[in-house]
Amino acid sequence: MIRFVFADLRRLWAASLVIVLLVALATALGVAVTLQERALRLGSARAADKFDLIVGAPGSETQLVLSSVFLQPAALPLMPGEVLTKLIADPHVAWAAPIGFGDNFIGYPIVGTTTALISGTTTGFTKGQMFAHEGEAVVGSGVDLSVGTEVKPMHGAAGEGGETHADSIYHVVGKLQPTGTAWDRAILVPIQAVWHIHGLGEDHDHAGEANADHNAAAEGGEEHHHGHIDADAPLDESFSRDVPGLPAILVKPKTIGDAYTLRQTYRTTEGTRAVFPAEVLTSLYATLGDARTVLMYVAYGAQTLVAAALMLIAVIHVAQRRKQIGALRAFGAPRFAVFGIVWLELLLLVAIGVGAGFGLGYGAAEFLAGLFTAQSGVHMPVEFTTSDAVLAATFLTVAALMAALPAALAYRQSPVEALRG
Amino acid sequence: MLPLALSGVAISFPGLAQPVLSIDGLAVPAGGRLAVTGASGSGKSTFVNLVSGLERPDTGAIRWRDTDIATLSESRRDRWRATNVGLVMQDFHLFPGLAAIDNVLLPARLARAATAEIKARALELLSRVGLSRPNQSVETMSRGEMQRVAVARALLRRPGVIIADEPTASLDTEAGAEVGRLLLELADQEGATLIVVSHDERLTERLDRRIRLAAGRVVADTAAEVSP
Structure with a gap:
């Protein structure tokens, strides 16, 4: 199945690339905001550490x-x-x-x-x-x-x-x-x-x-x-x-x-x-946190849009490939295999996208932190924490659930109708 | 090698008064060679869909030896077809991006049935249909070669029956003749029952028995002519 999925993705590499890019950019937006805010908070807190x-x-x-x-x-x-x-x-x-x-x-x-x-x-x-x-x-x-x-x-x-x-x-x-x-x-x-x-x-x-x-x-x-x-x-x-x-x-x-x-x-x-500088910073962090919240909502919005676009693409794609899917069934592929192929292809693209998005977001945050450090001297530690792993897992879980819809469409498709079309 | 027995089979589509196909009785012995002919719209494709278990009749029984596939659920018919039927279609239905060998193995792999023995058999079948480069990608093949890959795929899991739906219709005369020859030869060697739906007379004439469909009914049967 994996071999077929890879062959399929390779054949549709341009569309796959666009999907990966979409997912990556939407992910990177959220990741960069989170990392940057964390870096700013950690960096300023460490900078104020010696200032009792x-x-x-x-x-x-x-x-x-x-x-x-x-x-x-x-x-x-x-x-x-x-x-x-x-x-x-x-x-x-x-x-x-x-x-x-x-x-x-x-x-x-x-x-x-x-x-x-x-x-x-x-x-x-x-x-x-x-x-x-x-x-x-x-x-x-x-x-x-x-x-x-x-x-x-x-x-x-x-x-x-x-x-x-x-x-x-x-x-x-x-x-x-x-x-x-x-x-x-x-x-x-x-x-x-x-x-x-x-x-x-x-x-x-x-x-x-x-x-x-x-x-x-x-x-x-x-x-x-x-x-x-x-x-x-x-x-x-x-x-x-x-x-x-x-x-x-x-x-x-x-x-x-x-x-x-x-x-x-x-x-x-x-x-x-x-x-106490720490106390003043804490109140500044509250403001920073508000800004982060706003930006995160923007990022969530972007992610939702991308998710919706992906669903559209996936459903259209499945419809376009009715014939192929029908043929797979006719030649003896079990229904769950058809479900698995569609589901795995989508999930794989999203997973690569999320991975690339984390890299991209990290890169962007590092770049911004570098600019900030060059200007202010304050070192900005851009680092992932467990909560980011939770975020990535959430993304993938949502993707897995959403990919199940087009996969179910493929699963339910009658091979006869598909072959006739 | 499976014998086929249809009895009281009828199927209608919503909105159509006449049944698309209605066959009171038809029997093909194990290892038999049946050709099905008829104009387009005569019910040939429906016949293929029914005997291959892709579709279920409204009434009647379709028995392949002891299994009445008309009573099986969709998933079970899928499984039965995977192990018992070798399908060859007019449009090949090969998957671009995969090599010939991977196309032959794909259904078996998806059904988790691709053992080492099956893989060896896939290579052997490709050479028996005259393809010497198993790793050639199917997009680079001629139509005749593609259909030969499809024939190898149909035979992979030693099906009891080979069902071919217009196997030569999209090929030129020469390639069509070669595919027809391969189908007969391999069905013989493998001991499989062969059902060919075709209007290619040069192919159908070579089969033991021919039935002709019109408006969903058997209107001519060479077996009936011989022994009325």
């Missing part, structure tokens, strides 16, 4: 998370620098590190931070070492710069262009191992360098009033009080006094209990806001 608690100034929680975890350029309001001083001294805190944005270099965001954050969120260096002086920089694995390269910061967020800080140059001293997060595409420099470039924190008397306007959070085009890096100055990460305003602080609490205590404290404190 973010403290910032009051404003959009979502924006605070997007800007600090995913380094999305945006003008964040600043909170007073003393918050950092207080956090570092807090017994609930393992470590707390400032995150300062504002400059970029050939499209890579330059993020001012501390050695604590780098050690706490990465797995180490593939080359070189941690910055030890103000004029040194560490790059993420996704930054196409090698150790020893000079980095001339441009003011403004990545992609916006803007003026260069002509007299300030960082030297790349280390390259980090990949983390699969947006920070893979970042150039990390000592926060004190960011402050100095923007003329903050140097002149302690001046610093307090400078906070309001001269922040590190991307407002291009204004008149700036420019300073420059003191490249050989040693790192100062004590932050014990006169810290300039900050857009975000990453906090590593000692325990989960501490995390909740800290969030409670800094949520209610005047001028600050504390968020």
Whole structure:
């Protein structure tokens, strides 16, 4: 029977190919949506994994998370620098590190931070070492710069262009191992360098009033009080006094209990806001899930249309081959064999289509994830789970049931009438 | 080798007043050679359908030795036909895309009856009908060759009866003569009863007995002429 089915499909290869393609595309649509949404969810969750608690100034929680975890350029309001001083001294805190944005270099965001954050969120260096002086920089694995390269910061967020800080140059001293997060595409420099470039924190008397306007959070085009890096100055990460305003602080609490205590404290404190990125992401996932649901309905619609078209094709096909089917019976093929042939041919085509559709959907999701990763640095794990196997099994079960209809038509066909026609 | 006995067989189609075929009695001994002739519409095809079990009469019995196929269900008639009847049709009904050998074996395979012995027999039959390339695809064959594949297929499962419906009508004279010769020769060698429906006189003349149908009735019978 199998031999006959294959010979038949080979003979009708063009029509078979079209059917396989139809099924594959309809399947791929659903698979790609599912995989892409899952990848986005997993990828962003993993990217936020090391970011336990973010403290910032009051404003959009979502924006605070997007800007600090995913380094999305945006003008964040600043909170007073003393918050950092207080956090570092807090017994609930393992470590707390400032995150300062504002400059970029050939499209890579330059993020001012501390050695604590780098050690706490990465797995180490593939080359070189941690910055030890103000004029040194560490790059993420996704930054196409090698150790020893000079980095001339441009003011403004990545992609916006803007003026260069002509007299300030960082030297790349280390390259980090990949983390699969947006920070893979970042150039990390000592926060004190960011402050100095923007003329903050140097002149302690001046610093307090400078906070309001001269922040590190991307407002291009204004008149700036420019300073420059003191490249050989040693790192100062004590932050014990006169810290300039900050857009975000990453906090590593000692325990989960501490995390909740800290969030409670800094949520209610005047001028600050504390968020769990995981929590913000969860609400974003709900939206993402809604979008996925809509797209899945579109995919289901497409699949239903294809299924209906296939039924039509199958029924017409059986009618067209009445004569052949009748002959099979006349020459001694049992009825169930006739049923089996029609059923198997259809099921085989659908199975190949579903298989190809899963491949195609996976490919599409991988491609999109690749584009997304190239742009954001966030690694998007495109992976199948058991639920996909269930989906494939469901497709095949439905196909098996639907193929039974034309097969039954063939089964019921009287050989005499077929031969007479 | 099966003897055939029809008694009181009649079949009508809805909307037609006259029965399409009505045969009070007809007997063919085991190993007999019967030719059925008649104009188109005389009931020849219905006769083939009835004696091969493709169709069931409204009344009457169609006995092949002890089996009255008029009483069998559709599935059982299918099974009976598969093991007892070798059919050869005007239009060959070969399946394109399959080689000659696979066409010969197809019904047996679909009925799960293709043993090693059957496969060997298929090859042997192909050479007996004069086809030397069993793996040749049937689309590339001449019509005469195609009908010879069909003859080999009909004989595969050592049927007790070979029923041929206009086996030479779609062939040229030469190929038709060759197929006719093969049918007679193989029916002899295999010891099968042979029923040929044909208007090809050069074929029917070579059979022991000829009946002629008109309007669904036997109007001439060479057996009756010899012994009234």
